Each structure stands twice: as C-alpha cells, then as structure tokens.
Amino acid sequence: VRIQTERRYRGIWHCIQETYRTEKVWGFYKGVSASVFSVSLISSVSFGTYRNFLRSICKWRYGTADAKPSKLDIVLAGSATGAVRVMLMTPSEVAKVRMQTQRRPHPSAASPHPASKPKYQGSLHCLRVIAKEEGFGGLYKGCSALLCRDCSSSAIYFLTYSVLCNWLTPExxxxxxFLVVLLSGGFAGVLAWGLATPMDVIKSRLQTDESGQHKYKGLIHCARESVRQEGVKVLFKGLxxxxxxxFPVNMVVFVTYEAVLRFTNRLTN
Incomplete structure (x- = not known):
C-alpha cells in the first residue's frame, strides 16, 4: 500500500528499510487485524459463492448442476464472485489502507504539534472514525476501483486455475x-494479481484520500492524475x-479448497 500511494519509496527494499527505521517491527503489522478478518472471511465466502454460482449457471444452461462447465461459465461465476466479495470486503480494505499509511500521530485541532496518540488506534476504531467523519460512503471509498479489480481478476483467477488443472491432469x-493443484493455484494467483495491480493502485489511492483532502474526484480522475504526475509505470507499483x-498464498488456498471439496463429497456420497 505504501509503495502504491507514496512517491518517497524507491522500491520494495527501500520501503522495508524506511518502515523499520521509523516504526520498527510494529510498522509491518499495521492493519493486520483487518487483513486477517477479511482474508479468512472473504476466502470462505468467495469459494462458496463461486461454487454455487457455477452450479447455478450449469443447471440453467445444461439442465444439471453437475455438468462440466465451459470457460464462459467459469468466467461468469468468477466475475459474480468478485462483485459479491467487493460488497463485503471494502470497509476492511479501507481500514487496512488507512492503518498502513498512518505513520505519524494525527495533529489535534487545537495544536499544530502531533498529539500523543495516532488518529487511528486500531482497525475497529479506524472504521468508527471514518463513519463519523465521512459517513457511510467513506467506508466504501474506492468501491468502483475494487469492482473493476475483483470482477476481472476473479474471472481470470478461476479460469486460469481450471484450465491449468485440466491441462496438467493426465487423461x-x-x-x-496435489502438485497440479499447487502449481495451478500459484500461477492463477500470479496472473490474477498481474491483471489486478493497476486497479489496486487506484483503489489504494482513493481510499487514502481522507475527508478534507478530496485530492481525487473519482476513479477516472485518480487514474488520470496519477499517470500525469508519475507516468504509466505508476499503475504497476507493487506488482x-x-x-x-x-504464488505461495494461492498454492495453499487451492490445496485447502480442493481438500475441503473432497472431504465434503465423501460425507455427502
């Protein structure tokens, strides 16, 4: 998030060094509670939603939910999953981004000097402050960029996994x-994030735009201003x-997904 939203960092290692120098180890764990909550919840919801959407599409198109889905079916189910995920995860994404970009104590209204405590004292406190200062809409800042990011990347994510599994699985x-699932899941994650990174940059910049700043008027304005000031390469910051x-995260995710599927199939059959 810091690499994507701030120009002061020259790269990954410079960001790591500066974060440790100014905030020590704690700086690497800002927003972790929001991330842990959202990742665990969203992962389970995403895969459950994807499977249900895919079965519904197959039943509608072929008359049975157990029919082999086409690539189009997978893309449609993946895109729908991305849209559902955005509605659930946007507030936690906003909290995570605000926590991770907060380094200095927030200056009080009465004094130009830093207050003794930072503006956001935790993920839940961050959400409360945003709701109070910016209203309900503040919790969904960057939602348009998230929709663009997740609908497209989720479609590619599940499609890539399915295609690679079919290609690598012997007749x-x-x-x-196990190895096929590991490789397919890892490459699916890499390809999805490669596609998602430009919108992830825009999303992060929109979400750091706090009340009173109004630096960006919307998705298009944010993208245009970012490219104008920093060039096209800005859209690939953090890629x-x-x-x-x-790669490693999605290897584990898909291995877990397949294990749960096979376990539930044994229970129901």
Whole structure:
C-alpha cells in the first residue's frame, strides 16, 4: 500500500528499510487485524459463492448442476464472485489502507504539534472514525476501483486455475493431483494479481484520500492524475510484491479448497 500511494519509496527494499527505521517491527503489522478478518472471511465466502454460482449457471444452461462447465461459465461465476466479495470486503480494505499509511500521530485541532496518540488506534476504531467523519460512503471509498479489480481478476483467477488443472491432469484421472493443484493455484494467483495491480493502485489511492483532502474526484480522475504526475509505470507499483505473495498464498488456498471439496463429497456420497 505504501509503495502504491507514496512517491518517497524507491522500491520494495527501500520501503522495508524506511518502515523499520521509523516504526520498527510494529510498522509491518499495521492493519493486520483487518487483513486477517477479511482474508479468512472473504476466502470462505468467495469459494462458496463461486461454487454455487457455477452450479447455478450449469443447471440453467445444461439442465444439471453437475455438468462440466465451459470457460464462459467459469468466467461468469468468477466475475459474480468478485462483485459479491467487493460488497463485503471494502470497509476492511479501507481500514487496512488507512492503518498502513498512518505513520505519524494525527495533529489535534487545537495544536499544530502531533498529539500523543495516532488518529487511528486500531482497525475497529479506524472504521468508527471514518463513519463519523465521512459517513457511510467513506467506508466504501474506492468501491468502483475494487469492482473493476475483483470482477476481472476473479474471472481470470478461476479460469486460469481450471484450465491449468485440466491441462496438467493426465487423461483418465478425474481429479487433479496435489502438485497440479499447487502449481495451478500459484500461477492463477500470479496472473490474477498481474491483471489486478493497476486497479489496486487506484483503489489504494482513493481510499487514502481522507475527508478534507478530496485530492481525487473519482476513479477516472485518480487514474488520470496519477499517470500525469508519475507516468504509466505508476499503475504497476507493487506488482512484484503482489506476485511474490500471490504464488505461495494461492498454492495453499487451492490445496485447502480442493481438500475441503473432497472431504465434503465423501460425507455427502
């Protein structure tokens, strides 16, 4: 988030060094409560939503929910999943971004000097302050960018996983093996984040725009101003870090997903 929203960092390592120098280890864990809550909740909701959407589409198109879905079916289910996820996760995303970009104590209204406490004292406190100062709409800042990001990236995410699993699974086997799931999940995550990063940058910048600043008027204005001031490369800030994180995380995510699916299938059959 800091790399995407601030021009002072020259790269990943410079950001790490500066964060540690000014905030020590604690600086790397800002917004972690919002992240843990949102990731655990959203992951379960996303995969459940995707599976239900896919089964509904198959039943509508082919007459049975167990029919083999086409690539279009997967794209539609993935896009719908992204839209549902945005509605659930935007407030926690706003809190995470605000917490991670907060470094200095917030100056009080009465004094130009920093107050003894930062403006946001935790994720829940952050949400309360945003709702109080900016209204309900403040909790959904950047929602348009998130919709663009998640609808497209979710479609690519699930499509890539499905295509790679089918391609890497030997003929005659109904289910992909452990290694196939690992590789397919990892590459699906990398490709999805490669597509999502430009909108992720715009989303982060919109969400750091607090009340009283009004630096950006909306998604298009934010994108135009960012490119005008920093060039097209600004849209790919954090791409390397996103991809480095995406591969191992999504390997684990899809292995867990497949394990849960197979476990529930054994229980129901």
């Amino acid at each position: 005659g086997k109904n289910k992909p093996g 390397g870090l996103n991809c480095m994180r995406a």
